[in-house]
């Protein structure tokens with residue numbers, strides 16, 4: 001059986017070394033030494049001044065939205081995981097969807113400009129989908145001119161660099177997910193990152209109930225993560241270069257085997273990628289469903305990331321976004337993991353090509 005991904009597990013002995021230390025100290029959670037070490041190491045690696053480790057990528061988004069005081073209309077992408085839209089709605093905001101650019105599948109900067117003329121906005125929340133990005137400087141400038149904060153949901157973008165610098169340096173705040181299915185994971189986990197110290201202090205405060213000892217300074221929530229999760233992160237971080245290399249080699253093999261009429265997803269040329277996903281685009285939804293059936297018959301389970309387009313979620317009534325609606329019907333993520341074999345990639349590719 002081959003799924004769209006397979007969670008990486010490190011050498012058990014390496015993880016047990018950390019567990020033994022936890023057993024010695026009895027420090028299980030609440031800003032323990034492994035959480036602090038992970039925050040320091042990842043902050044340095046991702047080149048951000050403030051790195052805040054939290055329980056998951058959804059809470060990371062909610063903390064960012066709350067700390068920035070977003071309310072009312074927020075511009076957002078319809079092409080992402082439902083956590084992006086749901087976080088806004090959960091925090092009482094109204095998502096206004098910006099259609100995507102048909103190549104990068106990230107928000108169309110020109111549409112940001114036109115939608116901002118007809119809506120009063122409190123912020124922008126968009127996604128570095130598949131670890132890719134559009135014109136980040138342009139988007140930053142637009143947000144600045146509008147006087148509103150820009151949040152990047154970087155759930156897929158761990159370790160990605162744009163124009164030679166960490167992608168998490170763009171926007172007012174960036175978030176990431178360290179869920180077990182991600183290129184780097186802490187089983188469950190996530191982060192909020194910002195170079196604004198005042199904002200970081202606010203997020204740190206509300207991550208932990210909004211109080212320090214007897215000083216109750218804010219209305220917070222519990223977004224802290226544990227020593228066990230941080231320990232998994234520390235072991236996995238050491239393995240990240242090898243994980244990324246294997247995914248890069250596997251992606252190149254797919255590149256060489258998949259041909260016309262498969263449309264390969266194009267990444268921004270100024271990007272140092274992390275190879276988090278391998279999406280392909282079909283000419284039609286019928287073709288996608290036909291190929292998926294053939295793969296499923298061989299116990300291969302790709303995923304329709306991201307389907308449906310979020311403006312069409314049955315739980316909301318979003319504005320029309322033609323590009324996102326069209327792409328979401330035709331895009332499929334193929335199996336990719338830290339140890340997928342060459343033989344499996346050859347098999348997936350040959351079933352796809354022979355069924356077209």
Ligand SMILES: Cc1ncc(COP(=O)(O)O)c(C=O)c1O
Nearest residue numbers: 056057058080081083155177179
């Ligand atoms: C784009 C995006 N945002 C947010 C999330 C939520 O992250 P988590 O599962 O860590 O809550 C995900 C999860 O896959 C995601 O893909």
